[in-house]
Amino acid sequence: MRPMKLGGEYIIFGENALEYLTQLEGDKKRALIVLGGSSVQKSGYLTKIENYLTSADFTIDYFTGVEPDPSFNTVQKGAQKMVEFGPDWIIAVGGGSVMDAAKAMWIYYEHPQLKTLEEISPPNKIPALRKKAKMACIPTTSGTGSEVSRSVVITDTETHIKHGIGDMEMMPDIAILEPGITASVPPKFTAATGMDVLTHALEALVSKRANIVADTMAERAAIDVFTYLPAAYKEGNDLVAREKLLLASCLAGMAFTNVSLGIVHSIAHAVGGKFGVPHGLANAIILPYVIEFNSQDEKAAEIYRQFAEKVGHEDLAQAVRDLNEMLEIPAHLKAEIEKDEEFEAAIPELAELASKDGCTKTNPVIPDVDGFKELIATIYYGTKIGVQL
Template identity: 50%
Template sequence: MSTFLIPRNIEFGENSLEALKGLEGERAVLVTGGSSMKRFGFLDQAVDYLKEAGIESKIVDGVEPNPSVKTVIKGKEEMLDFNPDWIIAIGGGSALDAAKIMWAFYEHPDLEFEDIIEVASMPKLRNKAKFIAIPSTSGTASEITAFSVITDTENKIKYPIVSPEIVPDIAIVDPKIPATMPAHITANTGMDVLAHAVEAFVSTAASDYSDALALKAIEMVFEYLPKAVSNGDDMVAREKMHNASTMAGMAFSNASLGIVHSLAHKIGGELHVTHGLANAILLPYVIEFNYEAAKEKFEIVEKALGVDSLADAVRDLNKKLDIVPSFNAIDWLDYTEKDFENILDRMSKNAHQDPCTLTNPQEPTVEDMKQIYTDSF
C-alpha cells in the first residue's frame, strides 16, 4: 500500500501568475527573498492580482539563502499580527522553504522548532490558512515537495523537515519568473533537476507514478537546459525547464533520492559548493557506481535519450553548460589536496548517514563514499 502526494492544483504556463486573480479570501501574506522578485516586478504584480480578487496583502521579505530559524520566527510574528487566510511564497527554494515553516508556526504559535524536526511530527495545518508556492528558480521544486530545509545558524546544522502537511495546496509554475535567472544559476539549478529525476528513477522507493514523471523530466532537461542557458529569452526552453523541475519534484518528493544528494549535501556544507553544481559534478560518478544495481532502469533512460552511456551523456551535458568536471577545477574554490584529505573521513561518514542514502539502488559503504569523493575531487 502506498501514497503518492501532489498539490491540489498546479497552475502552469506563461502568465499563470494571473491565477491569483481568482483566489477567494481576505488577507494574504506574501513571503519572498532578498530583492529579485521586487526588482523584476513580480511581487508588485502579485499584489495587484490579489487586489483584483479583493484580497489585502502584507509582504514579509528578506528571507536569506539557506534560511534560518530566526527568520522563520520573525515571519510567524508578522503573520500572527496580520491574520492571513492565504500564505503565498514567491521566490527561490529558500523563500518557499522558510514560508512553509512560518506557516506551521502561524497555525500553531506554541510550537518550537525542536518539535517539528522529527519525521512526521508536524501537526495538522490549514486551520487558519492555505499555502501557495510560486518558484522563481527551476530547481529545488519546493513548490511541490513535502520538504523544507531550515538552518540552525548557531550550531551550523541544516535541518530537513519532512511532512506531507507542508506539500503546498497550489503551485504556480509561471516560466516568466525564472526567465530572469542569470545563465550560471540556470545551469546549476537545472542540473539539480536532472539529479532529482535520475535519482528518483533508480530509487529503491520508485513507483509507476514517480517513474513516468522522472523519465519525462530527464528527457526535457537534456533537450532544453542547454537552450535555456545559452539563450535566457528562449521562453519555450524556460517553460520546459520550469515544468521539468516541478515534475522531477513530484517524483522525488515521493520516491526520495540517492547518494548524489547525500554526497552533495556534505561537500556543500564543508566547501560551500552550490547545491546544483555539486550535484552536476557528482552525478556521472554515482551513475557509474550504481550502474549494475539498477542496470535495467539506466538502460531505459539510455534508450529514451538515444545514448550508449548515461554517465558520458551527463559529462557532455556539463561541458555544454560550462560546468567543470571535478571539484578542484572550480576556479573560486581555494582548496588544496591536503585540505581535502583532512575533511574526507568526516564528510564520507556524514554522507553515509544522510537520509538520501537509504533509497540508493547500490547500498554504499563509507569507503565507497570516500572513493566517489576522491574520484570527483
C-alpha cells in the first residue's frame, strides 16, 4: 500500500472557519490572493478575508482572472506576479480551477528556472516547495477537493490538451472550509461540481488502489451527495446542505488523492479539453456509462451494489441517471456538444488521450484504445450498445 496523506498542516471547517486566517504566521507577512471572477467580492467574503489578513499584519496583493480550465499561460503570468510581489503565503480563493492554477504558479515561483509545462509533467518530478511560501486554499465551490489534493489539471495553451499532474509536494498547507462562501454558487454549477464530488467518491471506491481509509471517506462523501445535492441545487441558501457538500468534496478529495480515480475522469479530461465541456458536467454524463462498463468486474459490481443499497437503490447507474435528471443534466454528450461529424472524427484521438490518462491505470477494468472508442461513442449518442465506427 502507498502511504496515505490526508491534507497539509491543518483543515479548518464550519461557520467562521475563515477567522483562522488571523493565525497565519510568516517572516514577511505578504499574502498573494489568487482569484477567478468577481463572485467572492460580490458575496462580501473577500472583504472578510482581507480584514482577517490585515488584522494579522499581512500586506496583500492579488492575481485575478484565473479562467475555468486554467491555461499554462495563466500559470506563467501568476508565477511572474509572485516573483514580483514575493509572498510568503499564497491564498487561493475559488473553485478547482483557481486552486489548481495557484498550486501550479507556486511551483514556478519557487523554481523560476522552470519554464515549461513538460518540466513538471510526468515522468519529471516536482521539486521541493515551501522555501519561499506556503499555501492556503479556500474553496468557493464543492467540487474538486483541490484544497486537500496533490493534483492539478492545467491546459496546454497551444494544444488545448489537459495535463493532470500529481505530487504530494503540492498538497496545500492549510484548507479552510467556510460553508457560507459556497451559497452564492448558481444552481447549474452547484449541480456540476456536486457530480464531480460523486465521481471522485465512486471512482475512489472501485480504484485498484482502494483501501479502507479512503473507502470510508469516499462512501460518506457519496452518500452525502445523494442526500444533499438536490437540496443545494433547489435552494442555494440551504447552509446545512452547503456544509455537507463542502465536507463531502473535501472527504472525496482526501480519498481520491491517495487512491486515484478511473476512466470517467480519463474520458472527461479528453472530451473537456477538445470540446470545452465543463469538468463536473462531463463527469456527470459519463459516470453511469462507466458504472455499467466497470460492472463486468465482479468486485466492482459488488461494491456498486452494496453502495446503491445504502442510498435506497438497486441499480447504481440508474440511481446516478435519476440524480442527473433531477439536476437537469443531459443523459448523453451529444446534448452538450451537438457536433456529430466533428465528434466522430475526434473519437480516435479522444480514445488515445483517455487511454494514456493517468487516471486510467487504477480503473477496475482497463479498456484498450478500441474499447475506449466504443465507450466514448456510446456516451456521446447515449446508446446502450456500441456504435459501429
